[in-house]
Amino acid sequence: MTAKIIDGKAAAAEVRARVAGIAAEFARTTGRQPGLATVLVGEDPASAVYVRSKGKATSEAGMASFSHKLPDTTSETELLHLVDQLNRDDNVDGILVQLPLPPQIDASRVIAAIDPAKDVDGFHPMNAGRLATGLEALVPCTPYGCLYLLKQELGSIAGKEAVVIGRSNIVGKPMALLLIGESATVTVAHSRTRDLPDVVRRADIVVAAVGRPEMVKSDWIKPGATVIDVGINRVPTEDSKSRLVGDVDFAGASERAGAITPVPGGVGPMTIAMLLRNTVVAAHRRAGLSDPK
Ligand code: NDP
Numbered sequence: 001m002t003a004k005i006i007d008g009k010a011a012a013a014e015v016r017a018r019v020a021g022i023a024a025e026f027a028r029t030t031g032r033q034p035g036l037a038t039v040l041v042g043e044d045p046a047s048a049v050y051v052r053s054k055g056k057a058t059s060e061a062g063m064a065s066f067s068h069k070l071p072d073t074t075s076e077t078e079l080l081h082l083v084d085q086l087n088r089d090d091n092v093d094g095i096l097v098q099l100p101l102p103p104q105i106d107a108s109r110v111i112a113a114i115d116p117a118k119d120v121d122g123f124h125p126m127n128a129g130r131l132a133t134g135l136e137a138l139v140p141c142t143p144y145g146c147l148y149l150l151k152q153e154l155g156s157i158a159g160k161e162a163v164v165i166g167r168s169n170i171v172g173k174p175m176a177l178l179l180i181g182e183s184a185t186v187t188v189a190h191s192r193t194r195d196l197p198d199v200v201r202r203a204d205i206v207v208a209a210v211g212r213p214e215m216v217k218s219d220w221i222k223p224g225a226t227v228i229d230v231g232i233n234r235v236p237t238e239d240s241k242s243r244l245v246g247d248v249d250f251a252g253a254s255e256r257a258g259a260i261t262p263v264p265g266g267v268g269p270m271t272i273a274m275l276l277r278n279t280v281v282a283a284h285r286r287a288g289l290s291d292p293k
Contacts, residue, residue, distance in 0.1 A: 145270025
């Protein structure tokens with residue numbers, strides 16, 4: 001069997017086009033564009049690229065983009081001061097503080113300082129708790145994007161065996177909660193899991209969020225399973241360049257899976273799309289409007 005390749009770029013383009021329509025309608029109704037503020041501390045090149053593409057996508061969707069760049073010597077107090085300003089700014093619906101932060105800043109304190117209503121990354125303990133208890137929340141963008149792809153591919157997920165590899169607060173844990181919310185039977189695997197291949201073999205749905213290049217082997221995949229590869233790993237190539245690979249052995253797994261996301265072009269583009277989606281949702285809730293479709 002050769003798996004269907006799940007096109008994350010196309011799905012993300014659809015979401016972004018829908019968000020642009022919602023943003024335009026919001027602007028007509030309220031007289032202002034939904035706004036996303038990004039905060040970048042320091043010079044990390046990968047973070048700078050992420051923040052730039054988030055800002056560009058925000059403007060392309062017809063939303064206001066506010067970009068804040070601070071030096072890597074910024075103190076926690078200074079960053080908390082900026083977060084406080086953004087919390088109070090009525091034109092800002094979403095606040096994204098790009099992680100990682102320099103070592104002098106405690107990221108968990110910064111995340112906790114963001115107004116939960118503007119926490120479009122969904123990392124604030126209030127949103128994490130709301131998601132865990134099944135209340136309306138802002139959901140972390142990457143697992144939200146994975147769920148979108150899964151629902152698009154499978155329709156109903158109810159009753160399916162899902163294995164999430166990874167238990168981070170950013171991907172693995174919220175992914176597991178979203179799948180429970182869809183009535184899947186969910187197993188969360190991590191570095192202490194025994195017999196990981198056997199655990200993965202029973203999965204109808206595999207979400208790999210580990211950060212280890214091509215760790216998930218083809219013979220772990222149940223024939224016909226849907227495989228979502230969150231991993232983004234840069235590995236050296238023979239010509240002393242590098243390429244991106246996921247956490248799944250894509251070539252092998254595509255021979256057994258029913259459907260699989262590529263890296264790049266799978267989950268990655270969905271993350272930004274869901275960030276834009278969260279921003280228009282936050283804007284609607286803050287304006288007392290019902291959630292957009
Ligand atoms: P973390 O490092 O925070 O978490 C990795 C998880 O994998 C941990 O729970 C860890 O277990 C588990 N793990 C590590 N080694 C093994 C192993 N040998 N067997 C089983 N489980 C293992 O990473 P993130 O969740 O932040 O990210 C995961 C991957 O997803 C990375 O490649 C990252 O680049 C990518 N990513 C991609 C995004 C996108 O937009 N596509 C967005 C965010 C992340 P333990 O808890 O026991 O240590």
